[in-house]
Amino acid sequence: MPDISTTMIIVLCVAAAAAGWIDAVVGGGGLLLLPALLLGLPHAQPAAVLGTNKAVAIVGTAGAAVTYVRKTPVDVKLAVRIGLAALAGSVGGAALAGGISKDTMRPLIMGVLVVVAAVVIFKPGFGAAPSASPVSRQRVLLTIALAGLGIGFYDGLIGPGTGTFLVLALTALLHLDLVTASATAKIVNCCTNAGALAMFAYQGMVFWQLAALMAVFNLAGGMVGARMALKKGSGFVRGVLLTVVGALVVKLGLEQWG
Template identity: 75%
Template sequence: MPDISLTIVVVLCLASLAAGWIDAVVGGGGLLLLPAMLLGLPGGTPAAYALGTNKAVAIVGTTGAAVTYARKAPVDVRLAVRIGLAALAGSTAGAFVADVLNPVVMVVLLGVGTFVMLRPAFGTAPSAEPVSARRVLAAIGLAGLGIGFYDGLIGPGTGTFLVLALTALLHFDLVTASATAKIVNCCTNAGALVTFAWKGTVYWQLAALMAVFNLVGGTVGAHTALKKGSGFVRVVLLTVVFALVANLAYQQWIA
């Protein structure tokens, strides 16, 4: 592990705490944590180490949030695991690919943000109709393989995309979609982490310390979402979506 000052370690741990909370509520914690790591690690550190260490941290907080949701929210764990296994395969493959088309992602995020704003009822209550096999297959393909592959690319906002996809495809309310997304996200993180670990690009000591804070943030965030409900999750969702757009725009045209 590189030589990092105590001040930077404290800042990274606090960023990990906040990112865990955001990720548990609606996804998108990487929007905060990954830039913090890229800035905090010594100059000249390959970006792959920030990406790999980020995955080692995120999987702990995501697992804590998933366990909290599974205990108290109406989550179909078997369905989540089926989607998650597809996501694991997608993220493992995606971790070998180096680039993301930021402009395309920005257009998609702006589209979904506008859609959620114009549809106040989106995700406020679950559908009374049973989920068809066709919709389940679509969720496995899109939310599993597709978004899993995107996460392996280290694309920002994977959890947010999962929440939106599960709400749209399976007619979940936002709290149930967020709960299900945490289980799927555990699998995407695991797939990508295996690849980064195999490449040797994880600072395990730093990750272990930050993971403790991420776990606390994730557990508290899940409790917050369960307590405050879909309306609160919707507000956080829109905030994260437009923050992601701003971040991608900065990376594309300013940084």
């Protein structure tokens, strides 16, 4: 366990629970969890902070995924295929991260998010109900390429909001309702988190005791969030989605111009 105060441990556990709840509903829990760890572990190596973050997040994500799968119909095989593509994409993104200017990428991503928010606001039916028509093989392959490789690449390159992007992409490409898209995104996230965590663990960059304690709270938050999303439906998820998208735009803007 790193040398941190009891008060900070409590703060980190509360942040882990809140991040688990946000992540389970619509993705984007890392917007809260990673800054909290950076605050609580100011002298730790960045890789150790990222590794601990993954060790915490994968537990909550897995718990939320199990809750969703038990309560709502999810195409697990398709989700795993997208997840494996996302894992490959994230490796490629991480490999190129040092050679691409993130200052150039952020304004583009912010623009995409603003457009997404406009679509959700001005198209109330977005993600309200699944499409009755079957999804073609071509659209499935497009989803694997864009939601898997593409968003996985973004996760390795920059990272924030990956879960939110997955929910939006799955809703738009596979014509899922927002609740089913959130459930599918959790399975995809489990795949990418597992790959990243394995690499960080191999490098010895995980504070396992702290991660285990925070993971308990992240798991609880994730399971509560999944149950609330299932109970309250797509309208509730839509509201949380807009909140998270707004927070992501603000975060990227502060990083770019703050």
